[in-house]
Amino acid sequence: MTSPTISAAPPVGPGYALSAENEATLLAGVRKSNRNAALKVWALRAVIVAVWLGSWELTATYVIDPFFYSKPSLIWDRLIQWFSAGTQFGSVWENIGYTVLEATAGFAIGTVAGIVLGVLLGRSRYMAQVFSPFIKAANAVPRIVLAALFIIWFGFGISSKIATVVVLVFFAVFFNAFTGAREVDGNVVNNARILGASKRKILTSIVLPSATTWILSSLHTAFGFALIGAIVGEYAGAKHGMGMLIANAQGTFDSAGIYAGMIIVTVVALLAESLITTAENKLLKWRPSQVQNQIKGI
Amino acid sequence: MPGNKAPLIELKAATKRFPKNGGGIHTAIRDVNLSIAPGEFVAVVGPTGCGKSTTLSLISGLQPASEGETYVRGDRVTGIPAGVGYMFQADATLPWQTVLDNVASGPRYRGASKAEARAQAREWVQRVGLGKFEKYYPHQLSGGMRKRVALAQTLVNEPEIMLMDEPFSALDVQTRQLMQQELLRLWSGSDAAVVFVTHDLEEAIALADRVVIMTASPATIKAEFRVDLPRPRDVEEVRLTPEFLAIYRQVWDSLRDEVEQARATAGQPDAK
Ligand SMILES: Nc1ncnc2c1ncn2[C@@H]1O[C@H](COP(=O)(O)OP(=O)(O)OP(=O)(O)O)[C@@H](O)[C@H]1O
Ligand SMILES: [Mg+2]
Numbered sequence: 001m002t003s004p005t006i007s008a009a010p011p012v013g014p015g016y017a018l019s020a021e022n023e024a025t026l027l028a029g030v031r032k033s034n035r036n037a038a039l040k041v042w043a044l045r046a047v048i049v050a051v052w053l054g055s056w057e058l059t060a061t062y063v064i065d066p067f068f069y070s071k072p073s074l075i076w077d078r079l080i081q082w083f084s085a086g087t088q089f090g091s092v093w094e095n096i097g098y099t100v101l102e103a104t105a106g107f108a109i110g111t112v113a114g115i116v117l118g119v120l121l122g123r124s125r126y127m128a129q130v131f132s133p134f135i136k137a138a139n140a141v142p143r144i145v146l147a148a149l150f151i152i153w154f155g156f157g158i159s160s161k162i163a164t165v166v167v168l169v170f171f172a173v174f175f176n177a178f179t180g181a182r183e184v185d186g187n188v189v190n191n192a193r194i195l196g197a198s199k200r201k202i203l204t205s206i207v208l209p210s211a212t213t214w215i216l217s218s219l220h221t222a223f224g225f226a227l228i229g230a231i232v233g234e235y236a237g238a239k240h241g242m243g244m245l246i247a248n249a250q251g252t253f254d255s256a257g258i259y260a261g262m263i264i265v266t267v268v269a270l271l272a273e274s275l276i277t278t279a280e281n282k283l284l285k286w287r288p289s290q291v292q293n294q295i296k297g298i
Numbered sequence: 299m300p301g302n303k304a305p306l307i308e309l310k311a312a313t314k315r316f317p318k319n320g321g322g323i324h325t326a327i328r329d330v331n332l333s334i335a336p337g338e339f340v341a342v343v344g345p346t347g348c349g350k351s352t353t354l355s356l357i358s359g360l361q362p363a364s365e366g367e368t369y370v371r372g373d374r375v376t377g378i379p380a381g382v383g384y385m386f387q388a389d390a391t392l393p394w395q396t397v398l399d400n401v402a403s404g405p406r407y408r409g410a411s412k413a414e415a416r417a418q419a420r421e422w423v424q425r426v427g428l429g430k431f432e433k434y435y436p437h438q439l440s441g442g443m444r445k446r447v448a449l450a451q452t453l454v455n456e457p458e459i460m461l462m463d464e465p466f467s468a469l470d471v472q473t474r475q476l477m478q479q480e481l482l483r484l485w486s487g488s489d490a491a492v493v494f495v496t497h498d499l500e501e502a503i504a505l506a507d508r509v510v511i512m513t514a515s516p517a518t519i520k521a522e523f524r525v526d527l528p529r530p531r532d533v534e535e536v537r538l539t540p541e542f543l544a545i546y547r548q549v550w551d552s553l554r555d556e557v558e559q560a561r562a563t564a565g566q567p568d569a570k
Contacts, residue, residue: 185390190384195407286393
């Protein structure tokens with residue numbers, strides 16, 4: 001086709017033209033100032049951690065009883081011991097593995113169920129009206145108590161923990177998926193209908209993507225809940241897992257062991273968090289804030 | 299000349315009411331009778347808030363009439379009729395898709411393969427002058443550029459009925475004239491009927507076969523003016539001809555009363 005294009009000015013790129021070396025120095029300057037800013041942030045963080053751990057170590061050595069409050073060096077020793085010699089319940093990796101397995105399996109099931117139900121109810125006014133009192137009631141139940149019930153139902157194995165995780169994760173994801181599906185811009189949906197989208201296409205190509213922002217933001221808290229669910233489930237009764245190690249440490253007045261367990265779980269949670277953030281950035285690269293992050297400061 | 303063919307679009311005593319905020323009923327349009335022939339270019343003008351967009355949404359089948367009927371090709375409109383393209387007044391591009399994929403979405407929905415759809419889309423993206431911005435996301439574009447994306451998105455489906463709601467209002471004068479010219483070129487090569495809502499009377503007369511004036515709210519059709527300027531038209535040149543000015547004066551006389559009335563009642567929507 002040789003039809004003329006219709007723009008007033010010859011289409012130049014975004015922004016006015018910079019000479020090549022000018023652009024290079026500008027970009028180099030931005031990179032350098034970004035690096036310096038990051039360095040400053042990390043330096044202050046290191047100082048905060050050093051002051052906190054140092055004061056804890058000193059007070060626990062000279063003022064308070066380390067038997068109850070433990071101290072950084074004892075916790076460090078316990079971590080070394082767990083990772084080198086293992087715990088009394090098998091290697092620490094094995095226990096971490098159980099907890100992570102329960103959390104991720106429950107997280108996956110709960111997330112999928114939450115998204116499916118949330119989007120369906122979000123798109124159907126009638127269904128939403130029918131189910132809303134049930135869902136509100138179910139959400140008001142102190143669900144963590146179910147961990148005890150699930151042990152009676154499913155036994156001490158991992159299925160009772162997965163069940164606990166599912167009920168915690170489900171509601172966190174459900175409400176966001178519901179809101180996300182409901183907040184879809186009506187104009188965009190109408191436009192898609194005019195362009196020829198079927199009902200199913202509207203769901204998959206309009207509703208789901210626009211609810212994605214909402215859903216992804218719920219996944220951060222949801223994975224936190226997943227770990228809590230797994231740990232509480234194990235705490236209530238299990239043969240493996242970090243929750244069981246912590247419960248056992250409590251039973252033997254091993255406060256360093258409780259802290260050590262906490263630290264391991266925290267590291268796992270941070271790793272998962274960074275994975276979720278990576279996935280989020282990938283899926284939401286169209287968002288203004290996302291694009292701006294990559295080029296901030298120019 | 300259209301007019302003696304069977305109408306493509308027909309509104310028969312169409313009335314649309316909306317629930318008012320805080321109770322009550324607002325009548326947006328009442329007793330609108332309008333008939334548009336295949337291949338006809340009709341411009342709709344009227345004071346702001348009178349019900350022009352509502353009229354388009356009835357034709358598109360997105361909203362049912364409260365009373366009266368809409369027909370497209372002689373069939374009563376219940377869903378979205380085939381072959382309708384609708385360029386909305388508000389932004390309706392998909393924020394998570396690039397310009398190219400936004401334009402490709404129409405063919406995709408209609409079953410084209412991804413490569414096919416993209417090839418079609420690329421051609422239209424270039425025609426609206428956004429070739430360099432294919433990979434941009436809507437929020438990285440200016441308002442006028444987003445309008446052009448919407449235009450390409452509508453035209454790529456080659457609609458037989460084109461509903462356009464103030465499509466060029468966000469563009470600068472030169473780009474607007476280029477787009478108007480391009481629209482006329484595309485339209486004359488097709489057999490599409492266009493219903494074109496605008497606030498710009500010059501634009502309405504320069505483009506259309508017929509200008510329809512709507513009254514202040516609740517809108518009904520006040521008058522229609524046939525524009526018998528010869529085609530093909532040059533949108534820039536035609537404005538300077540005495541025939542154009544004569545029609546302009548006529549149409550403006552009719553529209554002015556409505557605009558003044560709308561202005562007088564503005565800010566007191568419950569007066570009546
Ligand atoms: N979904 C809706 N719910 C309630 N009222 C509505 C709705 N859509 C339109 N209206 C009302 O109907 C009237 C006509 O609206 P419409 O959008 O058709 O005006 P318009 O002629 O397109 O105005 P403009 O030129 O400013 O775009 C307005 O008073 C508006 O408040
Ligand atoms: Mg309007």
